[in-house]
Amino acid sequence: MDLDALRFASFKLLDDAIEDWSTTVSNLAELKEAADKGLRGAANKANWTGENATVSKEFIGK
Numbered sequence: 487m488d489l490d491a492l493r494f495a496s497f498k499l500l501d502d503a504i505e506d507w508s509t510t511v512s513n514l515a516e517l518k519e520a521a522d523k524g525l526r527g528a529a530n531k532a533n534w535t536g537e538n539a540t541v542s543k544e545f546i547g548k
Contacts, residue, residue: 529546 525546529543532543534540534543
């Protein structure tokens with residue numbers, strides 16, 4: 487690719503892809519925060535007992 491091809495190329499599709507990925511990252515961060523406050527928070531407050539308690543609590547934590 488020569489210099490003129492780069493200078494006059496349309497990078498709109500690339501810009502759109504970057505914007506989509508940025509939105510996805512932001513949405514994932516919000517989902518992580520909601521999961522930490524919701525299910526994980528409840529699991530950490532629960533009184534875990536029995537053989538499966540360690541496994542279940544660890545699974546929810548992940």
